[in-house]
Amino acid sequence: MLYMVQMQVNLPVDMPAERADKLKADEKALAQQLQRDGKWKNLWRVAGRYANVSIFDVESNDELHTLLASLPLFPYMDINVTALARHPSAI
Numbered sequence: 001m002l003y004m005v006q007m008q009v010n011l012p013v014d015m016p017a018e019r020a021d022k023l024k025a026d027e028k029a030l031a032q033q034l035q036r037d038g039k040w041k042n043l044w045r046v047a048g049r050y051a052n053v054s055i056f057d058v059e060s061n062d063e064l065h066t067l068l069a070s071l072p073l074f075p076y077m078d079i080n081v082t083a084l085a086r087h088p089s090a091i
Helices: 019-036 060-068
Strands: 001-009 040-043 052-059 077-084
Touching: 001 060, 019 040
Parallel strands: none
Antiparallel strands: 001 052, 001 077, 040 052
16 A cells, blocks of 8 residues: 655754754664665655655555654654555556
């Protein structure tokens, strides 16, 4: 199943820089591994915001939720998920 996932990161302004840096490094490592595994198909930055738009290819809603909840920045994200279906005119 394909999903478009929009993520807006909202780190607390009073979060210590070393904590934020650690979370970001851990997030990057996991995101890259999920891309190598084929689960995180595409990843785009939203210009001018600490946000991204991504395409995930997972087996179920539950797998997507588990994957998103495993992200180190998950507690600081606003996430919108849209299920995608193949378009009959796509080539």
